[in-house]
Amino acid sequence: MPLHDWSRVPAGLFHHFHQDWSIEIARELNRGRLPAGFSALVEQRAGEREPNLLAIETGDPPDEEAREQVPGGGVAIIGRPSARIVRHSSADRYAARANRIVVRHHLGRVVSVIEIVAPGNKSSRAALREFVTKTADFLAHGVHVLVVDLFQPTQHDPAGIHKAIWDEFEEEAFDMPVGKDRVAVSYEAGEERVAYIELIGIGEPIPDMPLFLDVELHIPVPLEKTYETAWNASPQALRAAVENAP
Numbered sequence: 049m050p051l052h053d054w055s056r057v058p059a060g061l062f063h064h065f066h067q068d069w070s071i072e073i074a075r076e077l078n079r080g081r082l083p084a085g086f087s088a089l090v091e092q093r094a095g096e097r098e099p100n101l102l103a104i105e106t107g108d109p110p111d112e113e114a115r116e117q118v119p120g121g122g123v124a125i126i127g128r129p130s131a132r133i134v135r136h137s138s139a140d141r142y143a144a145r146a147n148r149i150v151v152r153h154h155l156g157r158v159v160s161v162i163e164i165v166a167p168g169n170k171s172s173r174a175a176l177r178e179f180v181t182k183t184a185d186f187l188a189h190g191v192h193v194l195v196v197d198l199f200q201p202t203q204h205d206p207a208g209i210h211k212a213i214w215d216e217f218e219e220e221a222f223d224m225p226v227g228k229d230r231v232a233v234s235y236e237a238g239e240e241r242v243a244y245i246e247l248i249g250i251g252e253p254i255p256d257m258p259l260f261l262d263v264e265l266h267i268p269v270p271l272e273k274t275y276e277t278a279w280n281a282s283p284q285a286l287r288a289a290v291e292n293a294p
């Protein structure tokens with residue numbers, strides 16, 4: 049399904065879709081994509097900030113020999129995923145803030161989060177700062193993060209949301225080609241942080257992205273499939289408004 053231009057309609061419409069999409073992603077992950085011992089929960093509290101979705105490890109981590117296929121669960125892939133753009137950083141600028149957030153959940157240790165960017169996350173300098181700080185803090189604490197931004201850069205993130213986040217660790221140039229200014233990026237939060245970046249244009253399918261459960265251990269997140277499911281379940285009036293927006 050081609051990506052729609054949500055920037056042409058009121059933010060409230062995307063908020064409705066955003067909620068449905070988050071739930072669909074969690075359902076899909078819990079239907080056997082996550083290995084045994086892991087659960088995906090929507091909008092649970094993690095420390096001071098709330099991501100859209102958490103991947104929770106509720107049992108003992110699988111050992112090295114059992115990692116790839118865990119009975120009763122899905123397949124976790126060992127090794128590095130592929131992406132059109134890959135960036136590395138071993139900088140540790142957040143070391144002095146290491147005790148700022150304790151990321152826990154009553155079912156177990158939070159290992160990764162998924163964030164679907166909303167218009168409000170980029171509506172002001174303060175809102176963007178809050179989102180960037182939240183994401184960087186998760187990474188600084190070893191929590192892997194997948195960020196999906198279906199909105200074009202604003203005056204507050206002129207080079208896109210990834211550049212704003214990555215600057216917290218490694219300031220380097222990042223260009224978004226004309227027509228491909230939406231982004232999905234998966235961050236691996238090991239000793240060396242790695243960003244796996246896919247740039248998306250309106251009308252293009254959303255690529256599946258890796259979600260890391262541990263260093264060099266990830267599962268694919270079916271963004272395209274869940275987006276389509278959420279879209280098809282949306283009210284006809286909402287879909288018409290998005291498709292017919294000027």
